[in-house]
Amino acid sequence: MNLTTPLGDEVLDLRAGDRVSLSGTIYTARDEAHLRMMDVGIPFDPEGAVVYHCGPVVKDGRLLVAGPTTSARMNALTGFLIDAGVRGLIGKGGMEQEVVGRLRGRGVYLAFTGGCAVLAAARMQVTGVYFEDLGMAEAVWVIEADHLPLTVGIDAHGGDLFAATQEKAKTQFHQRFNIKQDTFS
Amino acid sequence: MMVNQADPGLVAALADATEQAFREAETRLPPDVLAALRRAAAVETNRIAKQEFDNILENIALAGERGVPICQDTGVPVVYLSLPPDVPFSSALFEGVREGVRRATSSIPLRPNVVDPITRQNTGDNTGLGMPAVHVVPGDRLTVTVLPKGAGSENVSRIGMLLPSQVSGIQEFVAETMLIAGGRPCPPVILGVGIGGTFDMAAALAKEALLLPVDIMDNYEQELCEAVNALGIGPMGLGGDVTALAVKVKRASCHTASLPVAVNVQCWASRRASVEVIR
Numbered sequence A: 001m002n003l004t005t006p007l008g009d010e011v012l013d014l015r016a017g018d019r020v021s022l023s024g025t026i027y028t029a030r031d032e033a034h035l036r037m038m039d040v041g042i043p044f045d046p047e048g049a050v051v052y053h054c055g056p057v058v059k060d061g062r063l064l065v066a067g068p069t070t071s072a073r074m075n076a077l078t079g080f081l082i083d084a085g086v087r088g089l090i091g092k093g094g095m096e097q098e099v100v101g102r103l104r105g106r107g108v109y110l111a112f113t114g115g116c117a118v119l120a121a122a123r124m125q126v127t128g129v130y131f132e133d134l135g136m137a138e139a140v141w142v143i144e145a146d147h148l149p150l151t152v153g154i155d156a157h158g159g160d161l162f163a164a165t166q167e168k169a170k171t172q173f174h175q176r177f178n179i180k181q182d183t184f185s
Numbered sequence B: 001m002m003v004n005q006a007d008p009g010l011v012a013a014l015a016d017a018t019e020q021a022f023r024e025a026e027t028r029l030p031p032d033v034l035a036a037l038r039r040a041a042a043v044e045t046n047r048i049a050k051q052e053f054d055n056i057l058e059n060i061a062l063a064g065e066r067g068v069p070i071c072q073d074t075g076v077p078v079v080y081l082s083l084p085p086d087v088p089f090s091s092a093l094f095e096g097v098r099e100g101v102r103r104a105t106s107s108i109p110l111r112p113n114v115v116d117p118i119t120r121q122n123t124g125d126n127t128g129l130g131m132p133a134v135h136v137v138p139g140d141r142l143t144v145t146v147l148p149k150g151a152g153s154e155n156v157s158r159i160g161m162l163l164p165s166q167v168s169g170i171q172e173f174v175a176e177t178m179l180i181a182g183g184r185p186c187p188p189v190i191l192g193v194g195i196g197g198t199f200d201m202a203a204a205l206a207k208e209a210l211l212l213p214v215d216i217m218d219n220y221e222q223e224l225c226e227a228v229n230a231l232g233i234g235p236m237g238l239g240g241d242v243t244a245l246a247v248k249v250k251r252a253s254c255h256t257a258s259l260p261v262a263v264n265v266q267c268w269a270s271r272r273a274s275v276e277v278i279r
Helices: A009-013 A031-040 A071-077 A079-083 A097-103 A117-122 A161-176 B008-027 B031-043 B047-066 B091-107 B164-181 B199-209 B219-229
Strands: A002-004 A019-028 A050-052 A057-059 A062-065 A088-091 A108-111 A124-130 A140-154 B078-083 B133-138 B143-146 B158-162 B189-196 B244-252 B259-266 B273-276
Touching: A019 A088, A031 A071, A031 A079, A062 A117, A062 A124, A071 A079, A071 A088, A071 A097, A079 A097, A097 A108, A097 A140, A117 A124, A117 B047, A140 A161, A140 B047, A161 B164, B008 B091, B008 B143, B008 B273, B031 B047, B031 B244, B078 B091, B091 B133, B158 B164, B158 B199, B164 B189, B164 B219, B164 B259, B189 B199, B189 B219, B199 B244, B199 B259, B219 B244
Parallel strands: A002 A019, A019 A050, A050 A088, A088 A108, B078 B133, B189 B244
Antiparallel strands: A019 A140, A057 A062, A108 A140, A124 A140, B078 B143, B143 B273, B158 B259, B189 B259
């Protein structure tokens, strides 16, 4: 399915596991950018916006590499974005249940393949930047994406592919090694 | 030819070879790893996992074409030197490798990842206290082998001091390591497993196991690999048949009262390259 930013109610129809191709404007943000936005406000229109967990390498206005970073680091820093209207998060590894709940009826988490930094850069162009003083990796880069190949990891109905996969793995492990008690959470 | 300790030519030649090895490792996967990824993509039955493989293979091809690093986490430098009898073991070896790492960092370029462990201050050139990690082994030729190691997979690596009665529990320990790791190390992974030796040796063996070719596994390795793949974690933790491309094991004799087991987790971007030093 093709998605174009800004996102609207069409994301509510998506289900965890669906493949989507995303085009349009997206905004990078890692830990520092989230903290800054909580402090001074969101520098872009958040309505239907897509935030990409990524610290790219930009040289002379060109993206060299722009792979996804681990989204879990932003678990506690994401609520205000969704509340402000952000409808899409892109990253790797998924996010905790609090975020899954917050996305219900509002938006989706889109998984981009970890390590695919060159593929990402090949489908993106930088068009602007906010908070450049935070440094290259932590600044908010405005990026024009062209058909980013993504998987819906968390949908707007509480569906969470990461949690479901991990639950299955745990069951499988316990059966195979005949473990009665949970040794770790 | 005899080379003396202060030979500046040796330092320069080593620096060149180290830089070249990093360029090769960072921008192109070894043929055996690439073949393992292609094979895994072909046998994978999960629709979502197949798409993840498509992205990975396209990314590898693009990195090769553009001559840029495969992943933005270009790792910390781990280096193995093989030393022929006519080259003395000296600080010149370490100097040469350090210089090569510095040059590789600015010329490829690599992300400066090396920081002080407490102050977290970045050195800016991927060298630092005890970094690069340089391991010297005897050999016929002077070669530099590099293994740039990313943090996502290194962070979920694990060591256990098992009991001698737990030999049959090694498989469980290996599978449990991957269960705890889940999608965090960017699977499909390669697991280097060190069995035996001492506490520190097991970890060193686990990392050395990552240098072994992944296109062959003995029965023991195959069984470990199947136990990991049975978890169904799949590429990026999104589910699938292939969680591990391979499990490689290195062993050492150990104390009758102990059984150290270390699992070094490696993401799909299993980068390594060897370059012979031209003297």
